[in-house]
Amino acid sequence: RTGDLVIHAIHGLAKFQGIGANPEKEDSQDILLLEFANNATLKSPASRVDLIERYIGAGGSTHKLDRLGSGAFARRKKKVAEAVEDIAAEMLDVQAQREMGSGKAMPTSDPSQHEFEESFQWDDTPDQASAMQEIHRDLSAPRAMDRLLCGDVGYGKTELAARAIFRAVLSGYQAAVLVPTTILAEQHARSLAERFSNWGLELQHLSRLVPPKKRKEVIKALEQGKVDVVIGTHRILSRDVNFKNLGLVVIDEEQRFGVSHKETLKKKRAQVDVLTLTATPIPRTLHMALAGIRDISSLETAPSGRLEIHTEIRHREDDPLLRKALERELNRGGQVFFVHNRVRTLKKTMARIQKLAPHAKIVCGHGQMDPGELEPAMLAFVRGEADILCSTTIIESGLDISNANTIFIDDAHRYGVADLHQLRGRVGRGDRPAWCYLLTPRGKPLSNDAKRRLKAVEELRYLGAGYQIAMRDLEIRGAGNLLGAEQSGHINAVGYETYRRLLKKAVAKLRKETQQSEDGSSPVCDLALGVSAALPASYIADEETRLALLRNFDSTRSSQELATTLAGICEQFGPPPKEAESLGAIFFLKHFLGRNGFSAIQPGDKERLLCSLRDHAKVLEFSKNGKFEFRKTGIRRGVWVLPKGLRKGAETLKYLLDVAASCQSSRTPRKSNTTAGKQ
Template identity: 45%
Template structure:
């Protein structure tokens, strides 16, 4: 067809994601042809067209006409998403338990306006034991975190000004040191082991990636680049890929696996369930069908004879990619040349399996996938020892799932099933009790005789379960009545209605994972979470249902994970050994202290990876390279006036977001955002942003406070060793004098103190001697 068009002299443009491959095929079939009216262009368009007039005929041909593939179109309609940055900050409600880093556990009592030295300011108020009140300046909102314990229970309030909190923090600091040592010991061993450096991308890698039938999100692209860079380095990779359900983790893993195979290595893909193993096996086999890559599966869906044959081929190198459950960790599994291990949902494997996986991390490249979002503070702690990629962007065509929560209603169940059948779709019905699942099947057949119903659960034999899943995948079954075996990773785009019976008995993360089984394409999906129609759910069960109903927006995994922490506690996340310590200071402060310990030890390990991590004893005042919190008290009215933003909850979230800013670029961007969203900034808000700028510059040079005293500005430092270095600086800024532990900035009559303060901080920040970390580190090492 193309040749006949081209030979007529008509102009032809072929626009394809695989233009180079098409060009090669064209000249392979027509090597003598030399057509000037044919062009191949690397791009992606939704469809082609023909333009004609009396002078010429113009053809534009796309992947849609060549392969039947169409580029998914971005939807222009507004979607409900976490569309403002501060929406990522969990709301603090009056009465919530909070932790102040310096004063301990209290109860949040809301925002309040107060006069100080004639200036109006807004404060966060916290109640402590015996009715004591702490007023926290809004620029110090980062010192407050919501309390999340180890078991979801209520804590006791601390005494304001007592010694108990300092003693508690000291004990936790010792425990955190041990956890950091364990984490960094594995990190250090990985750094000194000589790994395998995978080759750079081949032409086949490009062709595989071009054949992806969707448009990659920016997060996917970034993760793929990071993973490839890790693989090309001569040390074992240990990267965690964290992404919401349906955000494209499998495709990223598949590309990494293909890259490993292109370098002659074998790949093991470890998954928690046989159903998910089957799903991944089909996905990998389909995507890699055009390439000489042998993909196999090892699970109970295979007969003993098939397993023996697969193991033999694996040992002699005839299998490139093996996908399986924990069966892959068995002692009889041998690889000829294993190069990459992909672990899906590692937290669902047992302790013994995790120990085996831990050992692997020092030997081969490891990529771990998880749909459980990591709390921000834990993320900061782990980034010191593990490489982490986040997939936060939903695919363009994805729609939020309409979610219903309520008592079980046969009438509503019938309506939901019929609506899905009318549009040619299929239904997941989750009933998590094997003993009564047959009775539920009879109930559904009687309720919806128009539908084909079949059962799938983990206690069925391999052939039965495999057959049921295959029939559902091919559309022979309308309703798959199953237990939670469908919870992880299952991807059936035609199934877009989920019904969960007795949803109040499921964990919040389970409910979220189940809901992620539907709505994986451009079709609107529905999820129904039913509780018992006569019995009331437990308080925790009701809370879980409320959370799943409230969080229906795309990318809700983070807020759901945080609420799950509050309901269940954080004990499971960091292990039972840390249970008491998390309970005493709260999850967020605990992980912040862990992040501090990790970063400090890494400073000492920087030049010597062979150092015995457990031998590093940190002095109690060793806070490098982190800055101590800076206290800024200046004669300014600061805050966000209620006349500018009336919603107190929004003001609070903005304060917390502002206190988390880490550099002046972010501060400038926030100022522009205020003007764009809310209009010209009032003076109080401008003063607050100025105060935040002072705080950022002060943190950068190691100050602990910036205070106005008797017409001068007092700058205090956090360590005497640094101060002694600083006060000897021969070229102090004009009007600045140094003392034993501070600087005084004198303001003359013709100077604007706000401008001078920023200038002084900037000049001090430019002095290379101001933070002599190497001297401090050498002192600690005893050098």
């Protein structure tokens, strides 16, 4: 929308200022108005919407508009391209080491594996079934597995990890579950002990919560092979911890470990099977960019039985509401999160909650507390010994407490959509109804942006509803987590989409694959045919809808797709005006002619088109298939001879469409996406 930051593929960071008409030409296209530094404005033809994308960074950065003609963006892009090539090379190197390693192929014939998987109390979602197949395939292979499993808390990651662990133990190997904090170690130890309780596995816990004497016993038993599964913090990586026959390492939230621990894990990847779990989603487009060098599975479907979380925007001063909500949860034996993200006033907030729920046991937690105080408080809540946790946003992304089903988020207007979505996800894990209260101060006017964010979270309470909207900036954090903190800086420098294309190009280069063009997109042809081409505001008033339709036009790659897209627009908005049909045709032809070797076409004298060429051989082949005369006039120049009597403008445009359609008639077009609202 107007005012959003965008990235122009050539000029860099700008502010989108809307769609306008070009007053300088009578027959012209719509133009996209971009504001750069020093109030400079760029008027970009609507048909080149492919050069513009919404700016998405990895968070935590300030945004300074680029100066037109300065070359600063090109320099940043070059620097990022070099860094991206380094990380792609590193990933390929790890993969090569895995391919050369002996690996530990694990047999699949034991019927106990099937019985164990069937004993799970819920039916698998399609995502779980697909991810499990991929994990089993990895475990069967002679090379070491290195798979990343993404999915929100409660979407079934731990169950899939448990099945992989069970298979490793059945195959005669030991398994280690590595987590970043003692709290998560305790949580995993409890949940896995319950899952394996009827299957005879020897499971132990190793962290600083375990008494020293017990720790020594566990370490000795691991070396002797008497322990099948160990769950612990980085203590597992210590030199004095040795395994008799380690086959599988499950890592939870690897990005939260330190550099030295990550180096140790990197070495292990070439020796044993590694399954990494993360609650932060990774963009699907990043999966594709990393295809072949990083194995990723995603769980995006909520398990059956999960209920929607009742979400309400309320005033924080509404004591009767807070008291009623607290009583409802506590009376059914449940627990409550109260998020207040200011350490200075956290104790005061805690005292207020205690007055509202005088019989409840409340614990407090924030990042500035001494670990000796914080750990016992958090553990008391995890173990169900405390009723209410009053804390800052340190509620961990992996924390899974099925008994906690009410959350209050104080000053909710200060959070982004993804932060609110993630905090709300701390409740509603089981089959009980859950509540989320977004609290705002009474009498304090909220900005329009804040109101829009709160409304989005309130309305996107259905499981899976608006997933892409609510998770977009969280996904970009996920990209930074996967690729490292330094790469987050590079994502900020050029925007996520540009970064992804550079990464895709680097991977293809290292794998010696061909690329379509410099930025990884298909080549296009600039058309200047003297035709009025626009989506008039009188036809579609809403600017966001017009932008969405421009994106739809930009995705058409065949004349059949163009016809389908125009039919969809007609169904939604009524018969399109001529200039809208012309705009759709120009979008299609810029891609079609670009693929066939042209870089620019404009009217010449008489029945001729003056052409700039990208690939002369392709143009000649196309002229034979299209049955038209083409004459080369220079190294990268030529003339397209048009039929006699053909007039410039609309007639020429229709002729080009007919030539394109005749060349494509023998091909099967790909499936088109024609929904106007999708971008």
